[in-house]
Amino acid sequence: MALKKSATKPRRSVVWRLVKWTVLLGLAVGALGAASVATMFWVYGGDPDLPRITALKDYQPKQTTRILSADGKLVAELYEERRTYVPLDKIAPIMAQAAIDAEDAGFRSHSGISLWGMARAAWVNLRSGRARQGASTITQQVVKTFVLSPEKTLKRKLQEILLARRLEQALTKDEILTLYLNQIYFGHGRYGIEEAAKFFFAKSAAELDTGEAALLAGLPQSPERLSPFKHPEAAKARQIYVLEQLAQNGHLDPKEAQRIADEPIRIVRNSEPSLDVAPEWVEIVKKILEERFGKGVATAGHVVETTLDVGLQQAARAALEAGLRVVDERHGYRGPVARLDAGKVAAKLKALTKALPDGGPRAGDSYDAVVVEVSDAKNELLVDLGGWKGAVPMEVGGDRLNPQKKKPSERFAKNDLLRVRLAPDLPPPRTEGANATLTLDLGPQGAVVVLDPTTREVRAMVGGYDFQTAGFNRATRAKRQPGSAFKPFVFAAAIDGAQLTAASIINDAPEVYDLWKPKNYEAGTFRGPVRLRDALAHSINTVAIRVMHEVTPARAAQLAHAMGIEEELPEEMSLALGSGVVTPLQMTNAYATFAAGGKTRPPVFIRAIDGVPEKPAPEAQVLRPEVAYVMTSMMQSVVQEGTATAAKKLKREIAGKTGTSNSGRDAWFVGYTPDLVCGVWVGYDDMRALGKKETGGKAALPIFVDAMRTALKGQPARSFAQPPGVVVARIDRRTGLLAAPDEPESDVISEVFLDGTAPTETAPSAGEVDPSTFVLDQFESDDEERASDAPADAPN
Numbered sequence: 001m002a003l004k005k006s007a008t009k010p011r012r013s014v015v016w017r018l019v020k021w022t023v024l025l026g027l028a029v030g031a032l033g034a035a036s037v038a039t040m041f042w043v044y045g046g047d048p049d050l051p052r053i054t055a056l057k058d059y060q061p062k063q064t065t066r067i068l069s070a071d072g073k074l075v076a077e078l079y080e081e082r083r084t085y086v087p088l089d090k091i092a093p094i095m096a097q098a099a100i101d102a103e104d105a106g107f108r109s110h111s112g113i114s115l116w117g118m119a120r121a122a123w124v125n126l127r128s129g130r131a132r133q134g135a136s137t138i139t140q141q142v143v144k145t146f147v148l149s150p151e152k153t154l155k156r157k158l159q160e161i162l163l164a165r166r167l168e169q170a171l172t173k174d175e176i177l178t179l180y181l182n183q184i185y186f187g188h189g190r191y192g193i194e195e196a197a198k199f200f201f202a203k204s205a206a207e208l209d210t211g212e213a214a215l216l217a218g219l220p221q222s223p224e225r226l227s228p229f230k231h232p233e234a235a236k237a238r239q240i241y242v243l244e245q246l247a248q249n250g251h252l253d254p255k256e257a258q259r260i261a262d263e264p265i266r267i268v269r270n271s272e273p274s275l276d277v278a279p280e281w282v283e284i285v286k287k288i289l290e291e292r293f294g295k296g297v298a299t300a301g302h303v304v305e306t307t308l309d310v311g312l313q314q315a316a317r318a319a320l321e322a323g324l325r326v327v328d329e330r331h332g333y334r335g336p337v338a339r340l341d342a343g344k345v346a347a348k349l350k351a352l353t354k355a356l357p358d359g360g361p362r363a364g365d366s367y368d369a370v371v372v373e374v375s376d377a378k379n380e381l382l383v384d385l386g387g388w389k390g391a392v393p394m395e396v397g398g399d400r401l402n403p404q405k406k407k408p409s410e411r412f413a414k415n416d417l418l419r420v421r422l423a424p425d426l427p428p429p430r431t432e433g434a435n436a437t438l439t440l441d442l443g444p445q446g447a448v449v450v451l452d453p454t455t456r457e458v459r460a461m462v463g464g465y466d467f468q469t470a471g472f473n474r475a476t477r478a479k480r481q482p483g484s485a486f487k488p489f490v491f492a493a494a495i496d497g498a499q500l501t502a503a504s505i506i507n508d509a510p511e512v513y514d515l516w517k518p519k520n521y522e523a524g525t526f527r528g529p530v531r532l533r534d535a536l537a538h539s540i541n542t543v544a545i546r547v548m549h550e551v552t553p554a555r556a557a558q559l560a561h562a563m564g565i566e567e568e569l570p571e572e573m574s575l576a577l578g579s580g581v582v583t584p585l586q587m588t589n590a591y592a593t594f595a596a597g598g599k600t601r602p603p604v605f606i607r608a609i610d611g612v613p614e615k616p617a618p619e620a621q622v623l624r625p626e627v628a629y630v631m632t633s634m635m636q637s638v639v640q641e642g643t644a645t646a647a648k649k650l651k652r653e654i655a656g657k658t659g660t661s662n663s664g665r666d667a668w669f670v671g672y673t674p675d676l677v678c679g680v681w682v683g684y685d686d687m688r689a690l691g692k693k694e695t696g697g698k699a700a701l702p703i704f705v706d707a708m709r710t711a712l713k714g715q716p717a718r719s720f721a722q723p724p725g726v727v728v729a730r731i732d733r734r735t736g737l738l739a740a741p742d743e744p745e746s747d748v749i750s751e752v753f754l755d756g757t758a759p760t761e762t763a764p765s766a767g768e769v770d771p772s773t774f775v776l777d778q779f780e781s782d783d784e785e786r787a788s789d790a791p792a793d794a795p796n
Helices: 003-043 054-058 093-103 117-130 140-147 153-170 173-183 193-201 210-221 234-249 254-262 280-291 310-330 340-355 482-494 533-535 541-551 553-563 573-579 584-595 625-641 645-650 696-712
Strands: 065-068 076-080 185-187 303-306 368-377 381-386 390-395 417-420 436-440 445-451 460-461 505-508 528-531 606-609 655-660 666-672 677-683 724-730 748-754
Touching: 003 280, 054 153, 054 573, 076 280, 076 541, 076 625, 093 140, 093 173, 093 234, 093 436, 117 677, 140 153, 140 173, 153 303, 153 482, 153 541, 173 193, 173 436, 193 210, 210 234, 210 254, 210 528, 210 553, 210 655, 234 254, 234 340, 234 724, 280 303, 280 606, 310 445, 310 677, 340 390, 381 417, 390 417, 445 696, 460 696, 482 533, 482 553, 482 573, 482 655, 482 666, 505 533, 505 541, 533 541, 533 625, 533 724, 541 553, 553 573, 553 645, 584 625, 584 666, 584 677, 625 645, 625 655, 625 696, 625 724, 625 748, 655 696, 666 696, 677 696
Parallel strands: 065 303, 390 436
Antiparallel strands: 065 076, 303 606, 368 381, 368 417, 381 390, 417 436, 445 460, 445 677, 505 528, 655 666, 666 677, 724 748
16 A cells, blocks of 8 residues: 555656646746737837827718709719718617627727627637627727728737727727718728618618618628628628627517518618719819819718709700710611612722721721621621721610610621721720721710709700710810801890891892801892891891891900800801800800890809808899890790791790801700700711701700700790880881781781880881882992802801
């Protein structure tokens, strides 16, 4: 027994010593580790490059500037990060609690870090085999988001813990939670809880219910993987986890949690249906904000209420695009210009070779080309421009050129003749043997502006077919010749100066001015004596020139400027036919001065910024109301019996004027009711002619009619109010004099005059004089000087 005891004792002693030394070694290692960690905290904490958290006390996040329509719909945004800051009291309490329970259940009690949370997260993740819980507290996540780089190093982790402790000492828990909820990313380009709530549920963060809050609280862990749009099953599983956490922590009744878990997720597929319907307004609003506040408006979080009418904007865009497609169809842009017989192809290619520049087609020019090969597989055509081949990808032009989405072989065949242009910005050709990529020649572009003549609030503005944000806004930037649409300013100057009346008789006859011989649209046709009203209604060029000679170009330009035309105008006789340049916005605003009784002011795009109403610009009376009314009456004749009779189908009182510039490069119609003014321009960006017989009445007027049909729907019809200073007289339609007492009613019309300018002489009774010999021409023709004809100026 003694031997046995002596043998056991040494063994126990050895074990005890091993345990003792192991414990001592562990303590030493622990102490050394603790000392090392403490040393690292001390070293890293004293790092002069360590970010400071003091800036978080004055949190100024990048916020989205929101552009709203007149009735509060979101139509556009300016942003670097889509974020709208909201204080904690504007966030549903269940949302704040769901975020805490999902990410950091001990947030209210810890001091910035949670060792227990780290351990628990590690155990949960290990047991589930995937990352279900994060180890960082909400405070640590705020630190990581705001002040630290994303690198994963020991130094950075220690700095994160150190800064989290400092942040807890500097801010309250609610302040930290507010930073977190406004800063975190929820996917789909949305930062912060307010933007997430609006995007996923079309409501504010204050309106979120429990199920919605549970879904959103789970997203920051992995916004793309958990997106309810992309991965609904994963999003549902994460929502259920958050609901479980809320129930376990006593913040939600378990039965309610189960009820919500059993329901499907209900997200809003299109939470902002009006977003991006008006890209033209982005540039306008941004410019105004920068003039007011300087650079950086895209991150300033402004809320801008504009004058835009969403429905009218959509109607104007649809009208413009439909109208341009009609022009496309008239000129063969959607299909072949012609289909050549096989026996004529060689001769055509020989002619194309002579017309083609050395080295191939030039950028910006259009060329005829013969189809050599049609490939459905490559969705491309191979064409020959005359010894030079190019490839035409069929996807270019989109719905405008191929609205029915036909295959290439359903649209084109070998030996078809096309009109093409060089496309240097497109990828290389897919077809072998092609020298470069070409595109089918697109049809013209256009612009539409609709505004209120009284307030000058712009209701709609379309800058072109398929306009994109930051594109070339033709409504504000295209400087084009107005053609005969400029004539009302010339006639208004004459009536304002009492030099002429609507009943004045002027001779429509050829005349020469400084070697320039203007012609009417119908070349070689002249009507002889015509009343001024009829001359405007039918857009007679020679009469407009004679009126300009009477009022002088300087006076006409002065009046046009006063009424709203901002561009410099040539003080030349050709200005009567619109030889200057204007923008569609300026032209529409100038016509609004007629509709507003001669009062003018700048166009208005914004009603309020950040809830503060904009101060309206003062209006100026630049034209007497009675003159504006007489001109409006005369322009009603343009619609009733002149070049714009297609507008009669609207069955409203409409005044307006067509315009076609020299050589048919620009087509216009600007018209108005007492409540709205609408200006339409159509033309090529490269100043090409629109095509044979394309006039303002044919290309632009139908767009006006379509847009105004929507604008006027449901609105009561109103008449133009006659102001004091206007008298109405019965006149003889042939002479412009007072009608004879016995004159047949068919020869009598009612005419409006400025008080004191009505005729006092009575027309001869029937049979007293031959009307064909009666010419009251206020301007003598100069037959001594003749010159070659200038290019025809279209009247409408």
